Amino acid sequence: MVGISSDIGASCLYVANNATNYPFDCPSLDLNYKCRCDDPAFLGTILICIDDVSETVESVSNSYNYIIDVCSLQANKKYSFRNLINVFENASTNLVEYNDYQNDYNSIDFAHLNYPVRIPQFQYDIAFDSISSLLKHRYTSTKFGAGLLAYWGFICLLGTINNMGFWCAPSILMSLNGQLSRYLRRHLFTPQLFSRNTNKKRSTKWGKFISSIVRTLPTRPQSLSIIFYIMMVVLFTSVDYHFTMPNAVFGTYSNEKLIYISDRIGIMAITQIPLLFAFAGRNNILIYLTGWSYRTFNIYHKWISRVVWIMILIHAFLYITFSNNNGDYIKRWGLTKWRWANVASICSSLSILLSSRSIRNRFYEFFKQFHQLLAVFFLIGCWYHCITLGWMEFLYTSIAFWAYDHLIRIAKILISGGILYADFHSIRLTINHSGWWRNYPGSYVFLYFLKPTMFWQSHPFTLIEPSTIKNNNQLVIIIRIKNGITKRIGNYIKNYPNLKVKIPVMVEGPYGTPIAFRSYNHAVFIAGGVGITIVYTFAMDLARQYQADILRGEYTQDEHSITLYWITPTIKTLEVCLDEIESLAKLNINFNIFITRMELISLETLKKEKEKEKEKEKDTNANIDSNRIKNNVNDDPDSFIPHVSKKKENRQFIDESSIPNKRIVKIIKNQLSGVKVNMGYKPYIKKDLTEYLRIIQGTAAVISCGPDELSRDARAGTANAILQNADKRIDYFEEELLW
Template sequence: MDQISNSTALRNPVIIPESAYNTSHLSVTTLMKQRSDSTYMGFALYGYWGLIFVLAAIINVAHWCFPYASEKFAKTRVVNWLRRHLICPQVIRPSFTSKLKTLTGKNLTSEAAARCNFGILESIYRTPVRVHALLLFIYACVVTVLCCTDYTIVTPNTIFRCPRGQKYVDYADRTGIIGTMQLPLVFLFASRNNPLTKITGLSYRTFQVFHKWISRITFVLLLLHCVFYLSYVRARGDYIARWGLLKWRMANTAFIAICITTAWGSVRRRYYEWFKSSHKILLVVFVVGAWYHCLTLGWIEYIAVSFSIWAADYICRLAKIASTGGILQAKCKVIYETEVIHNKRGTKSYKKVPHSLRMEVNHSGWWKPFPGVYCWVYFMRWNMFWQAHPFTVVSATAQQNFNQLVFIIRVKRGLTNVLAKFISSLPGSQCSIPILVEGPYGTNIPFKAYDHAVFVAGGVGMTVVYSIAMDLAQIYRAQVLRGQKEATEKSISIIWMVPNFESVTLFREEIERLRQFSDILQLQIFVTRKLQDPRLKKMVAKYEKEQSSEALVATKGSEPEVIDYISESSRSDRESRRDGRLIQKVETKKLLEDLLRKNGNSSVSIEFNEKPDLTSAVHNIYTLAGPTAVIACGPSTLNADVRVVTVECLKKHRSVEYFEQELLW
């Protein structure tokens, strides 16, 4: 103050011209109003999803609390039309996919066509159902409209030198604010412990679809936010000066992180573990960058909520691991399949390769498995302890062991392949491995209003179908015993398609339990590929020969086969203890002999070298007199075909509802 000369000091109030004040006031209030309106627009998008979830919650509560009233309402023409055209079918029909498959595979080798089909057709089969696609399309349209309307340009402007600069800033603020406010939805929908799954009844897979598309829209908004601000800075000519600011560094870091994360999503199926690890690391970078970017600008509360959702999800995961019992000892056993090797001399040799794993573990008993439940499992070995994969829980085969969890795992690439090779190298191809079990997860199906259930399972999808079918069979039998329903008024039909007979061997004990409900349950097994094991082929050929000659009972020729299995088992008893392949070979032959002997005379039937036409396989739906639930659990191609069959039933005004269970590892 001492350095200020008396000649430059102001000693009287300054009167600002009214026109200059009005111009400055209008410039500031317009900018603040534009940002405030952008915040309200973000709240409007919350209201859009909130309205959807409230409606879903009402429908879910009605299904559970008022099943018969909701089923009666579902028979109306309006609901039937919605199911036929929106709720059940996918965006792209499988008939169109079949044509595309023919075009993409034309003039290509079988291997190249397979790669092409997996890359393109698998993505098409995974397209969302029409109602989900419609909701996402409306959401994208609303976001587009909100970002393109309600802008006010003020000229002259005391903040911006030219109207073009004000436009760039308004566009950047609108897209940045709306994009930032969508982050809590992105984190919530990706959470394993999303409470909305229980409230609305929507599956984890459905929320994953919402998560992916909202993430993509958010990415586009943040990209536009960056582009418009860079255009504004370029118009001002002070990009280098602004680059020195911390918020610009952090904003660019966050943008690069989310850009790379989104781009890697296209290869996550092939390199899943690598994608998942990088996804988490880049997500941390993004959150930190976004936090520092918004620290002085505002809207940091949405970053805090997003991080809180993420942290709460991991706390719930740790709590579920602790409630299950912490580190548990799992008994693992390898199931093999026969693989044909063509030698250079033109001869064939047969090799046993790991096909599946059967894992049994006893947990704390603090929670009881329910039909359709799945858990995330960590294998506590040095080369895989950081990986976690979801596996469906099969109901314990022993009625008295309520604390037992049974997992049937298909051997694929990555973790399951490494684990199968490790167990195969041990005596008996079985061992005990320490694991962590994180669960339970999944949603149940309200079956109370349905008199009939038709299950269609593919491969290891039988793990889900078995648990649900067993629970439903017990409910139906209890209703029959209490006199509430007649045995003819209730039925359960299971259509199980498996690529090889080794998959059936996995469920030997489960098949025996299903036979106990032969009065209301029918199981049809279709082995779609040719048998590779010569002895199994010989047994099937002999059975087919007997059927062709109308021999409905076992002939004398079948006895030597059984005696041969027993003699082989006794001759190689010591060797079988050392090699689990021999033990499994004997068990597989015994199971096949049992299925063939009882085929057609029990509730379980089996057919070979045939992939059924689902349209004819589930034709009995047309003859069912009551409301019917159709449940599919298998590859995306199988589920899409079952959806088509369900739509055909709805066109004939049958009381049918489609449910799809998640096919996990």
């Protein structure tokens, strides 16, 4: 584990390797022992020392094996146990006592040491104390690294217990709504790291930059987990150092201090590598145990990577300083472990720098492929750096995590049917897979589009439940057109009549974890844009569950409710999700749609609308606020009217006659029962949630899926409601917005 398997063998080696006291016929800076491992006098001196100080056959055997490993791994000189015995026997016949050697050394004719020498006890004792101190320090550093792993194990254990509580003991969890519980959920578990005022955009360039950083920070529980982790790293790096002087290994106190600190940081860094591969894997078993999303583990992966990268840089800087002090910096480039350590450092630095939000968003495909390539070379660099030092078990574990994840990926592709064909109709696609698994609420798959320019890429897409199920193996996906592969797919589809085409694909899935919100009396879903695809599957599943509970007589109609807010910029998404909207309308769901950038208006009044826009805006907002106050005073959830923004979006006025699909016209004119469409405005989610959750009676779950800003508002609104409502349990859940 610590690179030195025998303290006796290492002590004898370091005494004999002192070129000042024992000037064997080799360069003084023979860092990889290429010359010394080929010198019988040098080896004989070490083996005689081992024989003198060893008390058992086992210690002799361990020491011999250590010397064999050093010469094999560093000098590429292969010795067998029998070879060393022959060297020892030859050295025994040519041995010179240390005092006699000193007389020769002081003579004028002395040039190089060409015979084995018996090492005096006092030199061995100094070396043994130095090696023992170094070994103890390395064991301590390894334990600290294991402590960091245990910390994340404890965090995941808490997540698992919490998840098991939601699934296995919901009644007990619902009863935990005391003042302490509500305070912790309001201030610790639910909100963002900073308040909404801190998150809002600033007007200055510097303010906008700060705001962009703040808005990308993790949630408060995630941030606290990361902060405690960083504090533990700093603490473990700073304590429990014991230095030994005189020191046969490092010579001076300053060198010993440099190496001890560098080793501590480097060892702790290498122990964290398994976390990087475990948390980055799609098939991370902890996702199912904790109920956390892949995004949550990816956030932890990013921050642990940053911490490890800083540790690697400090480790490298201190070792470079040490080698400069010794004057052997250039010589060290001849060491395999030194060269590959630099490869690993460069790969980690490039990986961190290229994963910045601006580069990742602008060149996502390049980032993704290059990031994986850098990870491979980083692991190779760590392998060749540590193979002569130890701690390989952490690299074995990392490789095992990586291999497991990719084997499961391949298995999921094969189980799904291998190469399939996706039927595209605009941005909606249908795939008939093997039927060996069925999609569930919150599930998603990774798709490989088998085209010459993109077959190596895979991207996650949410599965939605078909409004009309033609067969049990049907997958339906709505694609959100962005840059990269989805843009190329969109451009490809445009070339075909009626936007219909078949494309060969491979399906890797399913992924995703369901949410345990069936035990709540009420559910509030908030979706932004294509986030409706995720919310739809949850809402449909929950509505059926509620209906079944009512039919069994477990609840009455008034004890259950489902409210859905969908904010989308244009009616284009409505056209794609038309069947799903009509399916939701058939169920007892309070469905509110906000089309923020379009407003339905007749051609006759279009000119007047533009001329009187300011006056009409004031009158409209005044009427809405007045009606809302009047209705909400009665605390009636069914008559609740959401807040709307006082500032209208950049709207596009459309005429009813310009919409060819009459089903869409029926929806936006509020002629579809159960669906309320608001055009030209967006809701104040934060205020609406706080107010609505106050009105309803019974426990409530808030489920959000949309852009970051929408999710932040949903978190803030839920957090406020938690503290204000002592008579009911309110919890917040967030789903990841995929492609």
